[in-house]
Amino acid sequence: MKRLFLAIAPNAAHLAQLTRLQASLDKQGRLVPRDNLHMTLAFLGQCSDDQQEALCDTLDRLAHQRRLPAFEVTLNTLDYWLKPKIICLKGVARDPRLISLFDLCQGLAQQLGLHTSEHSFTPHITLMRKAKVLPEFKAPSLTLCGHALHLYHSQSSEQGVQYKVLASWPLTAPKA
Template sequence: MFKLQKRLGAPGKPVAKTNLHMTLAFLGQTSHRQRQTLEAALEGVAMPGFEQRLSTLVHWRGAGVLCLWGKATDSGLTDLYQGCQSLCHTLGLHQNEHSFNPHITLFRKVKQYQVPEWQPEPVILRPDTLNLYLSNSTPVGVRYEVLQSWPLGRA
């Protein structure tokens, strides 16, 4: 990913190498109690392994981000997404208002960008854990801290 960011130049603020990730669900603000309830509930969610191909550069102007994107075709990933969205609904947590778009954000604060005609080398993700992150705002930018992890590959 870092090489791809370098090749693309500086269309915005690059996401730090340690912050590169694919988001399954954005939860927004949660209380300590909500987090504890979520963590306990996730123990009962099927967490199949999956493979995700990311191979298309997309600029989402409204969000101001440049991403490496791929269509969700692996049933393990789509089942995990649906299970998590259902759990968020049950717990009264934030749910995605858009359809699921597997992606990794490469740059933020991208106002204008013409996606190049060339396409990057595909990135194939085969994660072995599902991580719950805390987003910490710091003077040098956002830092993501892993709060809890669950192994993938259990159905």
């Protein structure tokens, strides 16, 4: 069994912007390592090899059919979420293609008997864990363009949790 999730990775320019933002956060928590920064579309939980294979086969087919839509989302609000004790950069899912991709990922998880979110979708990137307070400054605006969907394996190690990409699928722009 592997702990898996589907997510979008920030590009190099976004990573630079996010790490600058992290550097300005008060040291009241644990920064998410640069290589672990991502925007989750579906946390899948513990997956068997059969479930992982079925998920990959379905996403391979959908990507081949150009049914995984590219999207844009602006993340521009710094927020503190009390229960998970995180600081994140969040936005609002306005692009119908992003909402469609989120719904598709959640639907696949449900079909395979995997974890599905009980919360409404708030696009966000977690910057700090075990946070205590929200710093008081205005967050920069970051427009994330989703060009690839990644299947990540969340692996615990002595160095902490590491996210490894197991598979990727291109997201396609709508035909003009």
